[in-house]
Amino acid sequence: MTQRDPLDELNPSQREAVTHTEGPLLILAGAGSGKTRVITYRIAHLIRQKGVPPFEIFAVTFTNKAADEMKRRVAELIGPIGESVFVRTFHSAAVYILRRYGDRIGVPRAFTIYDAKDQETLIKDILLEMRLDPKKIKPSALASKISEIKDRAEMIEGADLSSLMPGYPGLNFSDLYREYQDRLSRSGALDFNDLLIKTVVLMRRSPESLTELQRRWRYFMIDEYQDTNHAQYLICKYLSSATRNLCVVGDDDQSIYSWRGADIRNILDFERDFDETKVVKLEENYRSTVPILDAAWHVIRNNVNRKEKRLRAVRGDGEPLTWCRANNEYGEAEYVVSTILSLKKKEALRNRDFAVFYRTNAQSRVFEEMLRRENIPYRVVGGLKFYDRKEIKDILAYLRLIANPADGVSLLRIINVPARGIGAATVERLRDTAYTAEITEWEVIARGLAIKGKVPAGITSFKKIIERGMAASALVPETMKLSAMVRELIEATSYRENLEEENSVESRSRLENIEEFINSVYEYEARYPDAALDRFLQEISLLTSEESPDAEGPDPLNSITLMTVHNAKGLEFPVVFLTGMEEGIFPHFNSSDTDAGIEEERRLCYVGITRAMDRIFLTGAEMRRSYSGLSYKEPSRFIAEIPAATMDVREYGEGGYSAPVRDSLPFNGPYPGAVTSAVALNPTGGNGSRFRTREAVLHPKYGRGRILAIEGGGDNVKITIVFGNGDKKTFLEKYTPLQKL
DNA sequence: TTGAGGCTTTCAACA
DNA sequence: AAAGCCTCAA
Numbered sequence A: 001m002t003q004r005d006p007l008d009e010l011n012p013s014q015r016e017a018v019t020h021t022e023g024p025l026l027i028l029a030g031a032g033s034g035k036t037r038v039i040t041y042r043i044a045h046l047i048r049q050k051g052v053p054p055f056e057i058f059a060v061t062f063t064n065k066a067a068d069e070m071k072r073r074v075a076e077l078i079g080p081i082g083e084s085v086f087v088r089t090f091h092s093a094a095v096y097i098l099r100r101y102g103d104r105i106g107v108p109r110a111f112t113i114y115d116a117k118d119q120e121t122l123i124k125d126i127l128l129e130m131r132l133d134p135k136k137i138k139p140s141a142l143a144s145k146i147s148e149i150k151d152r153a154e155m156i157e158g159a160d161l162s163s164l165m166p167g168y169p170g171l172n173f174s175d176l177y178r179e180y181q182d183r184l185s186r187s188g189a190l191d192f193n194d195l196l197i198k199t200v201v202l203m204r205r206s207p208e209s210l211t212e213l214q215r216r217w218r219y220f221m222i223d224e225y226q227d228t229n230h231a232q233y234l235i236c237k238y239l240s241s242a243t244r245n246l247c248v249v250g251d252d253d254q255s256i257y258s259w260r261g262a263d264i265r266n267i268l269d270f271e272r273d274f275d276e277t278k279v280v281k282l283e284e285n286y287r288s289t290v291p292i293l294d295a296a297w298h299v300i301r302n303n304v305n306r307k308e309k310r311l312r313a314v315r316g317d318g319e320p321l322t323w324c325r326a327n328n329e330y331g332e333a334e335y336v337v338s339t340i341l342s343l344k345k346k347e348a349l350r351n352r353d354f355a356v357f358y359r360t361n362a363q364s365r366v367f368e369e370m371l372r373r374e375n376i377p378y379r380v381v382g383g384l385k386f387y388d389r390k391e392i393k394d395i396l397a398y399l400r401l402i403a404n405p406a407d408g409v410s411l412l413r414i415i416n417v418p419a420r421g422i423g424a425a426t427v428e429r430l431r432d433t434a435y436t437a438e439i440t441e442w443e444v445i446a447r448g449l450a451i452k453g454k455v456p457a458g459i460t461s462f463k464k465i466i467e468r469g470m471a472a473s474a475l476v477p478e479t480m481k482l483s484a485m486v487r488e489l490i491e492a493t494s495y496r497e498n499l500e501e502e503n504s505v506e507s508r509s510r511l512e513n514i515e516e517f518i519n520s521v522y523e524y525e526a527r528y529p530d531a532a533l534d535r536f537l538q539e540i541s542l543l544t545s546e547e548s549p550d551a552e553g554p555d556p557l558n559s560i561t562l563m564t565v566h567n568a569k570g571l572e573f574p575v576v577f578l579t580g581m582e583e584g585i586f587p588h589f590n591s592s593d594t595d596a597g598i599e600e601e602r603r604l605c606y607v608g609i610t611r612a613m614d615r616i617f618l619t620g621a622e623m624r625r626s627y628s629g630l631s632y633k634e635p636s637r638f639i640a641e642i643p644a645a646t647m648d649v650r651e652y653g654e655g656g657y658s659a660p661v662r663d664s665l666p667f668n669g670p671y672p673g674a675v676t677s678a679v680a681l682n683p684t685g686g687n688g689s690r691f692r693t694r695e696a697v698l699h700p701k702y703g704r705g706r707i708l709a710i711e712g713g714g715d716n717v718k719i720t721i722v723f724g725n726g727d728k729k730t731f732l733e734k735y736t737p738l739q740k741l
Numbered sequence B: 001t002t003g004a005g006g007c008t009t010t011c012a013a014c015a
Numbered sequence C: 001a002a003a004g005c006c007t008c009a010a
Helices: A012-019 A035-048 A064-078 A080-084 A090-105 A116-129 A139-151 A153-157 A173-186 A192-205 A207-216 A230-240 A290-300 A329-346 A361-373 A390-403 A408-414 A424-437 A441-446 A457-474 A482-493 A495-502 A505-527 A533-540 A595-609 A637-641 A672-677
Strands: A025-029 A057-060 A086-088 A112-114 A189-191 A219-222 A246-250 A278-282 A321-328 A354-358 A378-380 A560-564 A573-578 A612-626 A629-632 A647-652 A696-699 A703-711 A718-723 A728-732
Touching: A012 A035, A012 A278, A025 A035, A035 A057, A035 A064, A035 A080, A035 A219, A035 A246, A057 A090, A064 A080, A064 A086, A086 A090, A090 A192, A090 A207, A090 A230, A090 A533, A112 A116, A112 A192, A112 A533, A116 A139, A116 A173, A116 A189, A116 A408, A139 A153, A139 A173, A139 A192, A153 A192, A153 A230, A173 A189, A189 A192, A192 A207, A192 A230, A207 A230, A219 A230, A230 A246, A290 A321, A290 A595, A290 A612, A290 A637, A321 A329, A329 A354, A329 A361, A329 A573, A329 A612, A329 A647, A354 A361, A361 A378, A361 A560, A390 A408, A390 A457, A390 A482, A390 A495, A390 A505, A390 A533, A408 A441, A424 A441, A424 A457, A441 A457, A457 A482, A482 A495, A482 A505, A482 A533, A495 A505, A505 A533, A573 A595, A595 A637
Parallel strands: A025 A246, A025 A278, A057 A086, A057 A219, A112 A189, A219 A246, A321 A612, A321 A647, A354 A560, A354 A573, A378 A560, A573 A612
Antiparallel strands: A612 A629, A696 A703, A703 A718, A718 A728
């Protein structure tokens, strides 16, 4: 059988990276330099040419989705055997390791993973116990402080911890930290940082576990190495120390997660750290046209703290960049949408070819509104995860409590959901009882201990529900399927019945989400026939919104993509809109006071620009409304860093809200296509409202109704609606997502 | 003591 | 828009 050698499809440096299989290897891979291809080919090469069994290869990617994609591509090269390569994210690899060996360092097998929200709940709880006001000291700030400390090398290496503990007026941070860790451990829970830290601890305290792991994996590949933190660095180091076959891939210009503890020194010092490191640079860019790469370079070269390098464009010249400053955020969105419409008309582009990037999730709203108005399908990546929705979190809390009865955060979440007559006072006494007896809340309930002299009826029925769930889950997977158990539990809670009774637009959508959740359990079961509850819960808590059940909109292949620049890492699109290019937004206000902060924002901007294959539109607004009010915005400094001569500059002034529409023409640049599409857009009417009286509308919560009156103006348009049942209600237009019927 | 409804506040990026 | 806090009726 003759087959083309895959190596023929690579350039010399790519080939070098693929064939250098033994010993430490550092691949400095610029944006668009065929990095993923190198990694997949290298895995294929190890298996096919070097005879390495696939299960001996350990690869880390940034998201679970990227991991699946990598497996798929390897399988494409060498057949289904490629599926057995171990490809995961760091966090999911840590879960894998801790499930097997965690008990050796006191991590229970069915540990619960606390996400940022759970962390906050727990901290708020601790603050209340300490008689501190969570309104004065924000739990979210404390949670991120705790994460920040845990990410630091000093935390793991045990240097002077007290220096890390910040001062808060009226709060001893060390006490809080200790209590937080104590509560996690008593709840059998780990936060995201702990997943990594405990894995390091395991490798240090249990050499025999490390030896077993080293026997299992012999080749290691780490993608996005510039974004690893200290714990991740140590995991790489320990795992690879037996064979020294550690290959890391990264680009210091694309380091954008220092706020999550990423330490750029990991990549900068790699050569010094690992003896006899082979370094391969991939500097040929196959993705973007010359103007795009030029602009990206002109931005990133302003960073002092970087290795000097410049990508070579393999593709030729292309369209110039466009910089458009609109009057406000609505104008910006109109410009983006009208440009998409006109480009689609002119060229054979599909919706999936377009991406709109923004710095903060909150910016997506206006784009969504505009795309919906124009009936253009879109999908929002990131933002609220499916598993973050209230009804799903409730069901998950039940499941988590069943899998791990020590999980206090989950218990307190659902003890009275749906309402069963257990109020704040009862909960308070339950906790007192537990605290005094030094047992968990669940134990108090399970043992039927008296709360305020008797056992309240609500507590008894709660106990029955959980016990019914526990009994069912004990049968999983041998005699009962996971999905059947989940159904049984939902049945026991009467969660569905309660929503059915409510019978609102909102409750119907919640019911649909619960259906969708059950479907996702079926899917999981199909993939892992011996699916058990604890493992299912651990895996879904690591999923991103992209990987959640309903991430796919009406037709994912035919949708425009909306996402933050952070989420865009590793992706590419023919047409990119990099929006909100304003001082205070991008670079973000909170990063603007230090050089390091600005340099990271600049790298983020570089990442955004280099996602574009053929065209990029940079946009911004002159005025923008945020929660703090209306404010004037200077163009981002990054715009000034791109040579003006290489950009097509224009203004857009049609965007309608209260701000006065500027005198300038909608388009003062020579971009003919965009004008035609203005027809499709429907600027707001006289008082700034997009509605008229007597018009039929759909309210997300109250359903169909008819507009009775529109009062006020500017951003304070009030709309009064009569609903089908005769109810009259008034809403502020800016906060109410009314749909025309 | 509970639960519903209204008023206020909040938004930086993520596994 | 959504969550949290507060108030008030039952």
